[in-house]
Amino acid sequence: MASSSVYYQQNGNGYSDKPLYNGLPTHSTAVREKWHRHHHTSSWLLPLSLPIPGVRTRRLRIMTPNPARLHQFTVTRFGRRRGPLVLFIGVIVTVFTIFALHKRFATPEKNWPTLSPGDPSTLVYKREDLQRIWEWEIAAGHYPSSQKLPKQLGLSAPPYNPALPAKKSATIPSRYRSPTATDTIGTGSQRVYLDIQSKAPSVAYPPRPVSGSVADLDVVMEHCEFPKKYVRDCLEVLRIGAGLDNQARLRRGKMDDWKYVFLEDGPGDNVTDSDAIRPNYPHKAHADSDVSSDFPKKRGAEWELPIRLGTPPKYRPYNDQPASCDDENPRYFHMFWTGSFTDKPYLALLSYLFTQNLGLHLDNEHLDPKVCRPKFILWISPGPAAVPPGPNALREMYDGLKANPWASPFLHPRFKDIIEFRLWNTTEQLDGIPELKDEWRAMRESLFNSGGFVEKVPVNAVQEQSTETAGEDEDATVAAAPAPTTGGSGHEDKVNRVGSKSASEYDRLSVILSDMARFVLCHRFGGIYLDADTIFLRDWEELWGWRGAFAYRWSRLEKYNTAVLRMNKNSALGTFLFRTALKNGLDFHPMTVSRYTKDAYLEGLLLRLPDALFDSAWLNTEYYQRDRPPQPYLADFSHLFDTPRDLSAAPGALGFDGFYKGAYSYHFHNFWWRPFDPSRNWPDLGERFINGERIARATAAAESGQIIPDQEDDVVGNDKRDLDWAAVLKRTFEAYIRGERPNMYGEWLRW
Incomplete structure (x- = not known):
């Protein structure tokens, strides 16, 4: 009897608190035995105990889906052949949904993922070289913008920018500073924004732009960028800001927000040439600049040799x-x-x-x-x-x-x-x-x-x-x-x-x-x-x-149309584009060029203007x-x-x-x-x-x-x-x- 005690209850007829009169079981416990073997699979959730780091006496108990119960349900519902397939598809959909929600609401881009795998990388330059390209272009005055630099560059210090006006800012203690610089330090002349209008008696035609005037394309982007702004409204800002609405200015009130044409006035900040140019480009990423998920190398291509750039031309207003x-x-x-x-x-x-x-x-x-x-x-x-x-x-x-x-x-x-x-x-x-x-x-x-x-x-x-x-x-x-x-x-x-x-x-x-x-x-x-x-x-x-480089937007797409293309002579950006194109089949189609700059985080150096300006x-x-x-x-x-x-x-x-x-x-x-x-x-x-x-x-x-x-x-x-x-x-x-x-x-x- 001792060997059978595992299979038979000794103290009751299914009720442990009630003793048997004759000491023998009244029925087999095979049903209860089967229930004990499969009771975990009957639940949709299973408890999972995980250790808590630093706390030895406590464990974290979380509930997870029960695979056996899911498998049992799908087999019962769809049959032995189709059930596992349905379960597999369900798992894939669930994982993708979680990933999509995370990408849409928990990432800085806040974009839904696409089902397409995407284009392969075109990158042939390491991050250290891309840092040098950015610094060269900024030192040459080819980035007259206050837009943020890509944080993926990993710059440890903000570069000096002679094309931005110098302005004083509060000094932030080092312990509160971000380890990655995304701003530039303006060292240039102050900007005087112009109110351009025809003046009597020459009011029949608009006035010529002032020689040396500059379009603040940051302001233009604010009023013209698709899909936030209409082309119709953009054109009104462009013509009023340039004084093209001669004899037809119907707008009343203060219009400073629509001014986008300025002159550089006065000397820049007192920064020495050696500080402004920084020929050795000392800014480096804090992590290994050669290995990063943000900079995947083009498959089958070798990294380009370290880029060699001359001294940037001196920026002169x-x-x-x-x-x-x-x-x-x-x-x-x-x-x-x-x-x-x-x-x-x-x-x-x-x-x-x-x-x-x-x-x-x-x-x-x-x-x-x-x-x-x-x-x-x-x-x-x-x-x-x-x-x-x-x-x-x-x-x-x-x-x-x-x-x-x-x-x-x-x-x-x-x-x-x-x-x-x-x-x-x-x-x-x-x-x-x-x-x-x-x-x-x-x-x-x-x-x-x-x-x-x-x-x-x-x-x-x-x-x-x-x-x-x-x-x-x-x-x-x-x-x-x-x-x-x-x-x-x-x-x-x-x-x-x-x-x-x-x-x-x-x-x-x-x-x-x-x-x-x-x-x-x-x-x-x-x-x-x-x-x-x-x-x-x-x-x-x-x-x-x-002074910056630009093309314009391909209609609704965030791609370039190079029907209008501005670039500076012998620029670092040009060197990057030609060497990258050489390793990608000498392909200069605007869609492909869009991939070159996106993969290298150089889109800010080839500004993509709204097509309202040219198209x-x-x-x-x-x-x-x-x-x-x-x-x-x-x-x-x-x-x-x-x-x-x-x-x-x-x-x-x-x-x-x-x-x-x-x-x-x-x-x-x-x-x-x-x-x-x-x-x-x-x-x-x-x-x-x-x-x-x-x-x-x-x-x-x-x-x-x-x-x-x-x-x-x-x-x-x-x-x-x-x-x-x-x-x-x-x-x-x-x-x-x-x-x-x-x-x-x-x-x-x-x-």
Whole structure:
């Protein structure tokens, strides 16, 4: 009996407090035994005892889900085969939900996680090198912002910032300071914000921006950043702050919050050059700078060697510069064009003459010495993007410009100091980038890389040509350059295409080349790059005064659109971008560049401005902010060329002043094949350029199958009744060149 006592109760019939009369059990306890074995699985929760650190006598008791009970439930509910699968999916969903809630409410970013794994890292620089890039750019005055530095950099001390005004702040005891610096110490001149308005009697036109004035882009971001702000409201702040609302200031009251244009006044803080420049860059991260989850290295790539940077250029406010133009920050507008000159670069150049402070209303002997005149450099690639220029390319380029009625007016001596045409040579340009010149040829077969997709060019069609004359230097080769063919279709047609003649015949190789060309030009020469489908809408003086690099936002996405790109010559940021691109397939697509800067925490050094400043219609075309659109309301980019009938009264009634007033420029996104003014598709610049006009009129008539009209037959009845916005802009700029009206600032062109 002793051996069976484990299985039978000795003191009761299921009731321990009641003795048995005969000492024997009345039934088997198999049910109770089974219950004892499985009673834990019947509960949904199980107690878990955990030790408490530092307290030996107590333990922490928490309740956890019971896996056995969950498994039993799913098997009973869904069967033996599907039950475990349902349980596994449930666990995954639960874990992801907890992770999502933590990321949304318990992290500084407060963003919901995405289901996509994300793009792989593009980073090839260690954190110590990224610290040096930030410090170099700040010391050079290329960060005139009070925005916080990324804490991931791990800087132990705030850098001196000569582009921010010096101000006294309370000294915080070291024990209360954060171990990571996220601010800069301003050592520059004080800022005087301007109230710009037209003054009597010159009130018909807005005043020119003050020479040396600067746009505070921190203020602009506050009033313009999507999705918090509307484009319509942003444009109002931009035009009122710049005094563009001449005779139409309807706002009353104090408007200091809308002032964003300032002058630097007075000396900066008394900081020695050695302290301000700090050539040894002593700031280091507190932890190991080479190993950090914030800086994952690009898979399969080696870390770049420690970055070598020269001494940053000394920052000088405009009033302290020895000349009005600073050689370290030249005012160059760059534009890239492929193929024959058309009305698209023609209108870009006309808008440049109409808006920028070029002194065309003065004689050359009486130019204002305080004004730094910008120069527009149009880079022309005469043939297919993959074909290097021949030995006579430069002469052929100028011969073509002289014979082209759209281009020849800009060769007039009056424009010789403000407009320049240059021949683009890919080999020469890439060899001019120190960060690329020794390595780019190894990647010539994949040079046309856009967003990770490589446009293959046949290797057997490569032509080896020199940067000067063909066949003189075998090493100076352009990437995978095929010999031009006389015909063909498919891949050959794509390779030999020059210019985009329609939506179906798009010159993709030239577009990819231009993605790289803009960074090359800004890094080599400095200045601002603009896509050829850009129209200037106001003077850019205040943007030149802001020394930092910038592009603008890709509509609703937190990505760059580099249709406008400002970079400083030979900057640390440029070195980073070229070396990073070299390790990532020489990909300069704006989406990829966005990854470069994000992975390295350098987005603050390439500011992403709101697209309201340069692309005011973009959000509307993607169905955003249509409840309060700006003026004009273009729901599609094609409406610039074909304004809807119910809105077609606005262009003729409002004119140039009614077209996104306050924005710096307008980007109409391609449409190379659509004429600006179909009923007058020729340069209408008056008697001074009549020969080119006659050639263009004859060409337009021949293409339309019409008889060439005489000047006497050019009557208004033949014109389109409702003019589109594109035609109104073109005719406004042409009237200025003809001498029939002043420019937007009331200045008359003097020949």
